[in-house]
Amino acid sequence: MQEIEVRATRGPYKIVVGESLYGKELVQMLEKLGPYNQLVLVSHPRILELYGSDMLESLNCHLDPGVKPVVFTFPEGEQNKNISTLEQGYRYFLDNGVGRKAILLAFGGGVVGDLGGYLAASYLRGIRYIQLPTTLMAMVDSGIGGKVGVDLPGAKNAVGAFYQPEAVISSIDVLKSLDLREVKSGMAEVAKYGFLYDERLLDGDWQLESLADIKNLEWLISRCADLKSMIVAIDELDINGERAILNYGHTFGHALESSTSYNLFRHGEAIAIGMMMAAKVAELAHIAALGLYQSHSRVLRPLLGGLSISDEVDTEEIMKDMERDKKREAGLRFVLLKEINQPCLVDSPSKEVVRSAIQEVIDDLKGD
Amino acid sequence: MQEIEVRATRGPYKIVVGESLYGKELVQMLEKLGPYNQLVLVSHPRILELYGSDMLESLNCHLDPGVKPVVFTFPEGEQNKNISTLEQGYRYFLDNGVGRKAILLAFGGGVVGDLGGYLAASYLRGIRYIQLPTTLMAMVDSGIGGKVGVDLPGAKNAVGAFYQPEAVISSIDVLKSLDLREVKSGMAEVAKYGFLYDERLLDGDWQLESLADIKNLEWLISRCADLKSMIVAIDELDINGERAILNYGHTFGHALESSTSYNLFRHGEAIAIGMMMAAKVAELAHIAALGLYQSHSRVLRPLLGGLSISDEVDTEEIMKDMERDKKREAGLRFVLLKEINQPCLVDSPSKEVVRSAIQEVIDDLKGD
Numbered sequence: 001m002q003e004i005e006v007r008a009t010r011g012p013y014k015i016v017v018g019e020s021l022y023g024k025e026l027v028q029m030l031e032k033l034g035p036y037n038q039l040v041l042v043s044h045p046r047i048l049e050l051y052g053s054d055m056l057e058s059l060n061c062h063l064d065p066g067v068k069p070v071v072f073t074f075p076e077g078e079q080n081k082n083i084s085t086l087e088q089g090y091r092y093f094l095d096n097g098v099g100r101k102a103i104l105l106a107f108g109g110g111v112v113g114d115l116g117g118y119l120a121a122s123y124l125r126g127i128r129y130i131q132l133p134t135t136l137m138a139m140v141d142s143g144i145g146g147k148v149g150v151d152l153p154g155a156k157n158a159v160g161a162f163y164q165p166e167a168v169i170s171s172i173d174v175l176k177s178l179d180l181r182e183v184k185s186g187m188a189e190v191a192k193y194g195f196l197y198d199e200r201l202l203d204g205d206w207q208l209e210s211l212a213d214i215k216n217l218e219w220l221i222s223r224c225a226d227l228k229s230m231i232v233a234i235d236e237l238d239i240n241g242e243r244a245i246l247n248y249g250h251t252f253g254h255a256l257e258s259s260t261s262y263n264l265f266r267h268g269e270a271i272a273i274g275m276m277m278a279a280k281v282a283e284l285a286h287i288a289a290l291g292l293y294q295s296h297s298r299v300l301r302p303l304l305g306g307l308s309i310s311d312e313v314d315t316e317e318i319m320k321d322m323e324r325d326k327k328r329e330a331g332l333r334f335v336l337l338k339e340i341n342q343p344c345l346v347d348s349p350s351k352e353v354v355r356s357a358i359q360e361v362i363d364d365l366k367g368d
Numbered sequence: 369m370q371e372i373e374v375r376a377t378r379g380p381y382k383i384v385v386g387e388s389l390y391g392k393e394l395v396q397m398l399e400k401l402g403p404y405n406q407l408v409l410v411s412h413p414r415i416l417e418l419y420g421s422d423m424l425e426s427l428n429c430h431l432d433p434g435v436k437p438v439v440f441t442f443p444e445g446e447q448n449k450n451i452s453t454l455e456q457g458y459r460y461f462l463d464n465g466v467g468r469k470a471i472l473l474a475f476g477g478g479v480v481g482d483l484g485g486y487l488a489a490s491y492l493r494g495i496r497y498i499q500l501p502t503t504l505m506a507m508v509d510s511g512i513g514g515k516v517g518v519d520l521p522g523a524k525n526a527v528g529a530f531y532q533p534e535a536v537i538s539s540i541d542v543l544k545s546l547d548l549r550e551v552k553s554g555m556a557e558v559a560k561y562g563f564l565y566d567e568r569l570l571d572g573d574w575q576l577e578s579l580a581d582i583k584n585l586e587w588l589i590s591r592c593a594d595l596k597s598m599i600v601a602i603d604e605l606d607i608n609g610e611r612a613i614l615n616y617g618h619t620f621g622h623a624l625e626s627s628t629s630y631n632l633f634r635h636g637e638a639i640a641i642g643m644m645m646a647a648k649v650a651e652l653a654h655i656a657a658l659g660l661y662q663s664h665s666r667v668l669r670p671l672l673g674g675l676s677i678s679d680e681v682d683t684e685e686i687m688k689d690m691e692r693d694k695k696r697e698a699g700l701r702f703v704l705l706k707e708i709n710q711p712c713l714v715d716s717p718s719k720e721v722v723r724s725a726i727q728e729v730i731d732d733l734k735g736d
Contacts, residue, residue: 009377083455094523097695101585125517125528125606149493155462161529162492238493311589327465328492 002222006229008146008164009236012241015144015229017222019184021171022051022107023058027145029167030103033128034216038102039069040093040127042116044076047108047134050177055107070096074115078262080109081150083159087118088314103128103166109135110142110267114157117148121163131168135178137184137268139170141246142192145232155328156254162237170225172217183211184303185268191299192248192275193224196343206302241333245343248335249275252358255321260312269307272300273361280357282336285349297364309365315358370590374597376514376532377604383512385590389539390419390475390500391426398431398471399536401496401588406470407437410484412444415476415502418545423475427630428674438464440482446630450477451527471496471534477503478510478635482525485516489531497534505547505552507538508561508592513600524622525698530605540585550581552671553636557716559667560616560643561592564711574670584703605660609701613711616703617643620726623689628680637675640668641729646691648725650704653717660705664730677733683726687719727729 001019016025016295030036041058043052048071070090075086104115113131120129132141149160166250175183187208192202200224204215214220228246235242253274257265265273279296280290326332332356334346371385384393397730398404407427427437440460444451472495474484481499483649488497501511517528534696543551554575569591572583581589587706601608616625621642625633633641649663650656701713701721 083451086453090520090527094520094526094696099696122517122527124526125515125530147493151489152458152462158462158492159490160457161490162493328462328467368424 002218004222004226005227006144008035008166010164011175013164015165015168015170015222015224017139017170017172017218017220019173020170021169022055022174024062024131024234025171026055026169026323027058027062029130029169033103033132033166036101036103036128037067039067040100040104041069041107042089042099042104042119043071043073043107043112046076047088047112048073050175051107051134070098076109076111077365078111078151078191081115083152086119086122087114089115089124089149091227093123097276097285100124100127103130105130105132106134106165107132107134108138108147109133110138113138113143113147114160115150117146117163117165117238118150118160118289120165121148121161126163126367128166131165133170134149134174136175136183136221137189139172139175139221140186141189141228143168143170144225144228144241146236147238147352153257154324155256159313164236166227170221172221175211175217178211180208180210181266182292183214183336184208184305185266187214188268188272188275188300190224191303192271193227195275195296195340196245196248196301197227197339197341199340200286202299206299208302216219227349241345244333244345248337248343249273249278251322251325251332251334252277252318255318255327256313259314259317264310265307265313269304272291272303273365276300276364277357277361278334278336280361281334281349281354282338284353284357285336285346286339287346292339295340304365309362313362315355316363318358320352320353371587372594372597373375374512374532375601377531379389381532381535382567383536383538383590383593383719385507385538385586385593387539387541387586389537390423390542392430392499393539394423394500394537395426395430397537399499399691401471401534404467404469404471404496405430405435406468408466408472409437409439409474410457410472411439411441411480414444415480416431419475419502419542423640438466438470443549444477444479446479446519446635449628450518450719451484451518453483454487454490454518457483458491459627461487461491466491466495468495469492471498473498473500474533475500475502476506477501477720478506481506481511482516482528483512483518484633485531485533486518486528488533489516489529492533496534499533501536501538504543504551504589505557505639507540507543507589508554509557509596511536511538512593512596513611514604514608519604522626522692524626526696532604536593537590540589543579543585546579548576548578549634549673551582552576552673553634555582556636556640556643556668556671558588560639561595562667563643563664563708564613564616564707565595566591567709570667570708572665574585576670584708608697609713612701612713613703616705616711617646619690619693619702620645620686622693623686624681626689627682627685632678633675634678637672640671640713641733642669645725645729646702646704649702649717649722652704652721652725653704653714655704655712656706660707663708672733677730681730683723684728686726687723692723
């Protein structure tokens, strides 16, 4: 078991990575958090079916008989990470008398973590919560650092808060229920940390055929968590540029997801292609030497599996989407690599270079 | 002009109280806040009609020509402080390309301050904002301290955040447009600070017939702001009991508002009656000596004007509503006075005492 401390403004909290943590370990963590009179489990039906009864049994037999978990579920998928689901959550909490001293458990992947965390941030001006991520993606990235929120039509994460959890508990055994495509999608975020900060994360065999192919899973998850928590400690509110570095591949990735209505790519797949595009921009703009794209391609293409890049993926649509992003962010800063583990922020690379890079990567992937 | 500093966790900010501040003073404040590329004015149609063109002219002629104010309005009234108005706001901001570097101006009374502030807290995970309160109530209380949010059906302020503004600018001249009932409603919050902390605030002549009857308006507003900011500095997140003291009269007041569907009382009127009920509880429970209720009645009854307490106001409904509150707040703590300027928190006074106090005050007011 690995423990990592996140030094956030409102006080430090722990990330725990290990096996079989959603029973006794969770109960012990709750005991450490001080008085609470209610538990609220936020999750989705599939996760609850797999692990819910074990978890609830373990909670029920360790907890004060007065503390009855309230369970709120909503269907999986980014399309449900919206204001309407939030509203259902609030009503459900009110109807079940959830109060200020409750603790919320966000038990699921990135969508549950984002929406559950934002329910915690905003209900009664904020109640405490714990992230219990169940996907590789959420364990290495989205579950850490307190960015929570929901989407608006056409604008991902447009409503939200910076609201840190009391703890993040990542129990690796639950990853077994992920399909291979989801595992690969999560590995794209691992690769991101590898390209940005620690080349050792790129040492694995990326031709995954099962979760068992990932060597040292615990080390890999805790190393990413460690890197993320260091960045969060120095730029919690995403204002001085450090946290922006973590958006490597995301400007392109979000535009890819949005321009294909979130139904062609898993998030990690879009980020993988986005990093390939960023590497291509760095080469074309002579920020990096030739070879950067090749090293990205070697690691990232296997993660895309049999994904076919259809005609839905259109360079001009991607450009348009990035323009909208640019307006909201008051300028579009690209995260580029001078070389592996040498990230930098570039304010406005030429539009022509960006357009060519997008097109070249699309052509390259279509050629598969 | 008076300046008060609020020492909040994310850094100190200023409250400015004076006259004619929504022109040059506002522009100077904006200049001090550092780079921004957009201004978003959130208000309601009546206020904009009265002061909007002056303010926009003044902003337009001092600001960078690239900075065009975006104006979002919604109708007055607590019934519009809800998620649906929030959603309209978010969409409007997106459609008008409002970005992370915008500054929002919440220009109006308590409802605009709460909803505008929460738009600022949650849009793109938080943009900067300034409170420009236009009612006495908002200047002395709700505009200060960063409690922002919206209501859910049956649950006032059930969704929200603690999110401090960059500044609060209270320009007294705009109070001229308030009707007398609204002025009196605001004076109820002034009286609250008088009863809790500073008897000098109770020295005025409470038989108001116009705003001109309020002596030393600037002193009075800045004194309340000063008291509130001291409390916010020691208990910003409302956790150690200090800030809870500011709820004097509010447990009863909220139940009065809610049990009459928010259409019988102005907020301050409900709080005034609520403080009378709290004074009566303190007497009946022998926490305070006889005479406390009388001193409340002397100050507060004139603020109720010709308000008739109809049969809609029902003791059992009020009790029921407070029970719901109790569940959410994990216990119902009453703020009571041992004597004037000696507040204390009392965990559970006997239900019978509370019920009798409510009924006696209702009977007393009906006897008018």
